[in-house]
Amino acid sequence: MKAGRGLFLMVLILSAAGPLYLLLKVSVSPPAEVMTPHPLLLPHAVTWRFWERVLTSGQITAPLWKSLGVASGVALLALRLLRERVPESHR
């Protein structure tokens, strides 16, 4: 029963994290590793040039600050409301 539960959870974790791993893997892989009939599952030749391109393009600053500002603002507001609404005994 325990082994079955462990196996089921492992499959689910791989299913949940697999696409995210691929997202990161593709971001550091040269096109020859990705756009082929047999793409490599592990990164062999790591390249940071796509990250550099994003960070040095000069176009990331405005959207980054907008996203960061809105998300941080909402998170802070939610925390503030939570602290005000939840009774001391439940914290």
Place this chain on the structure above:
Amino acid sequence: MLRSKDASIVSRSGTSRHSVAVSVPVAPVMFVACMAGVGRSPTLVLAHLLAGRFRGQGLVRVLLLIPLGVPTIVAASTMRYVFGMVGYLNEVLYRLGLLTLPIDWTGSRWLAVGTVALADAWKVTPLVMLILLAGLQAIPRELYEAARTDGAGPWQQFWRITLPLLRPALTMAFIIRGVDAFRIFALPLALVGRHLPVLSTFAYVEYLEYGNPHTSAASSALLLVMIVMTVGAYLRLAGSEEVVR
């Protein structure tokens, strides 16, 4: 764009827009059916597993919740790496010896529906899991202790305690996911393109590409009616007190 003799508008690919329009309402229903049938049962099992105590529980919960934070359009781009002709799913199946030629996962309509349903399930399973987990943790432990004392096994406990007391959470999960599945937009558009029209993408294409706000508004209203009817029918079947509870 051409106009045929019977005045039906034919797109460049030769597909009649009328036939597309007729098929459009079917797609969301198929999505909802896929989501309701395929998505909930494993999620219930998952929530049940996560409700128990085990080592690394916090880490597992965090890992399983991550897809919820991924924007839909990013999820669609990511799923293109998975389900593309030269994607990783074909590669994994090839390495396992399960196929020799790559499968076009978005090539035929039914396969495309399944692919989009799987991609959508990947993104929203954590939400359903959270709802069911909250429902599971609200069930008093004493009920299980009493059932064990009376000699009930794990299956009996599940069928006679967990499932009945989880009905409000299941109803909420169904309604939220049902409405969400009807509203699906970015995932089919980015993953399959216009080969798999659903009402929301149809409304989008009508407005932006054909410059027809009236058809767009009509199809959007139709989508709203479908959502209201589905939620109404489900509440009638499941009982609205389940939601109020």
